[in-house]
Amino acid sequence: TYGGEVDDITFEGNSKVIILGAGTYRIGSSVEFDWCCVNTVFALKDNGVDEAIIINYNPETVSTDYDISDKLYFEELSFERVLDIYEKEKPLGVIVSVGGQIPNNIAPKLAKAGVKILGTAGEDIDRAEDRAKFSSLLEELGIPQPPWSKLTSLEEAKEFARMVGYPVLVRPSYVLSGAAMRVAYTEEQLEDFLVLASSVSREHPVVISKFIEGAREVEVDGVSDGESVLIGAVIEHVEDAGVHSGDATMSIPPFSLPEDVVKTIEDYTCKIALALRIKGPFNIQYLVKDGMVYVIECNLRASRSMPYVSKTTGVNLMEVAAQVMLGRKLKELNVKKPAYLPHVGVKVPQFSFMRLDGADPVLGVEMVSTGEVACLGDSLEEAFIKALLAAEFNVPLGGGNILVTVGGRRLKREITPIVKKLSDMGYSIYATEHTAEALVKAGIKNVNVVYKISEPQRKPNIRDLLLNRQVDLVINIPRTGTLEKYAEMLKDEYMIRRKAIEYNIPVVTNLKMAKAIVDALERIRKSGKKLSVKSLNEHLEALRNVEKHSISC
Structure with missing residues (x-):
């Protein structure tokens, strides 16, 4: 304590490492980061570190359990507090x-204050987090960007x-979960969003970029040691770009990307990680x-x-990363990853819209999910349906009533083959x-007409229909228009x-998601197979x- 003169414990020992936790659970920061912290603690202990010290202030996490770390500081994650503990330990x-x-x-402030950052240097973190410097x-x-x-x-x-x-x-710097990130369709929206972005990113630049509509979104998780790169997985989103990665449904391996595109992504990943x-x-x-x-x-x-x-590929990336941050090289570790996967892993977000009064379940570039669940299956459709069910999205597997409502001619054309x-x-x-x-005109028979809520x-x-639970699934794809004439719609x-x-x-509010669900239902029905039940250990x-191969580049 600040007023104390005598310590209750000793601060001796040379082999200590401090791990900074994720703080409170909130939209954008949940148990996934805590998993990373805890697995880092385990890996440090397995690699000769005497004391793994956690700084975190969330009583709901595993990382703040009494038996996880050697020492726990239940303190705020601020520059001043971390510096105090660093100087003491x-x-x-x-x-x-x-x-x-x-x-x-x-991290950049700690580095400037003389704190030894294990892993990527503070100045390099700034080169990635600062939108302008990264661009x-x-x-x-020579890598393309919007x-x-x-x-x-x-x-x-x-x-x-x-x-x-x-x-x-509109993209602020140094933010989590896409805070204040917005897509502007008009000049009026642009003005409003720039004010919002500047307010959450006062010290760092705000960047605006062209929003590419109808693009696939892909991401890569990996570990680098500054000389070599291990690509954990190339992950494809089910939804098109425009849905925050924390809210997106994801698949490992990618399901629609050509091999040459995957190779290009891997090549760019290596160049960026090394640079x-x-x-x-x-x-x-x-x-x-x-x-x-x-x-x-x-x-x-x-x-x-x-x-x-990590669980889909069988390679614990945090275990590898912890050893790299202690100074070991990937080639020395000789990490092996599967050349191919005998299963498919699908991750689905978990939402809490019911508990948030008035919340609209439309997804965008700012994250709104409060958790996630992943399932493995023998095929994409099996893993996808299992993950939806695990996230309490009750897919009507055996038939039922589907309510479809979309705005605009283009969306009606696109929804027709799905319906x-x-x-x-x-x-x-x-x-x-x-x-x-529109559906009847396209040749779909026996469409039941229902009337708007605003016309009781x-x-x-x-x-x-909704009140009497006569609908099993709602497909409602909102239009992006902002004109006054669409206000009532x-x-x-x-x-x-x-x-x-x-x-x-x-409720499904995304066209690509609706198509993926219907395609999965169709394939499962045609196969006649029941959803398989296997433990994670069986998949591992x-x-x-x-067959295994080593580092990617």
Whole structure:
């Protein structure tokens, strides 16, 4: 304590390492980072560290359990407090890359104060976290990225948006879970979003970039020692870009990417990791459009997908990263990863919309999920359906009533083949007037017309169907338009989604997600197989018999 003159414990010993935890659970920071912290503690102890010291202040975590670390400081994760503890303990160094964004944010300050950062240096963390510096690095490496501009004035931002065309993405630096990140479709929205982004990123630059619509999103988790790179997995999102990676449904291995695109992603990953002199865990996010690969961002820390990657591939990335941060080389460790996977791993987000009054279950570039669950299966569709069920998304496997409502001609055209598959499988289709008209015109028979919640006098009404649990799944794809003439339509769509959430009826608000669910249902029905039940140990045992290869580059 600050007023004390005598210590209750001794501070002797040379082999100590401090690990900074993730702080309180909140949207964007959950148990995934705590898994990374705890596995780092275990790996440090297995590799000769006498004292693994945790600094964290969340009583709900495993990392703050009394029997995990050798010493626990239940203190705030601030620059001043960490510095106090560092000066008292005199450890070998501090690990800032396994506890999410808070430790990463204070790493440059700690480094300037003389704190020994184990792993990636504070200045290199800044080169990745600072959006402008990272974009400049990509230009030096000749790696494509969406057109971007560092915000210097509102007028320059508007001029940039006019030049590249809307929509544009507003991106603050040094934030977790896409805080204040927004897609602007109009100049008015751009003004509002720039003010918001500047307020959450006061010390660091705000960057605006062209938002590429209809692109696939891919990410890579890996570990580098500054000389070699281990790529843990290339992960493909089910949804198109525009959904935050923490809210996205993911697949290992990728399910739609051509082999040459995967090779390009691996090549870019190696170049970026080596250029940033990464020594520890990292995550890089990509866009793929028309065969071109673009870089979105790079996080020089453990990502929330690392537990998922580690368990799907059988290679504990935190165990590898801990040894690298202690100074060992990947070639020396001779880490082997499977050349291919005998199973598919799918990760699905968990949401708490029902507990948040008025929350709209539409997904965007700012994260809203509160957890996640991953499942392994013998096929993509099996792993996908199992993961949805595990996340309490009650997929109607045996048939049922599906409510479909979409706005705009383009969305109606795109939803039609999806609904036709449902109809052919025997599901009963309910749709609002204009959606039903488009479906019938496309040749889908027996579409039941239902009326808007805002028209309670017209029957049958959507509100009654939801209230009486007569709907098993809602597919409601909102339009992105912001014109005043759409205001009533947008409000009505929101009311449908919100009521479905309140009555615990699964809602799909993303076209790619709707297609993936329907395709999975179709394949499972055609195969006639039941969902397999295997333990994680059984899957890991199967991995032991798979051919292995060493580091990626």
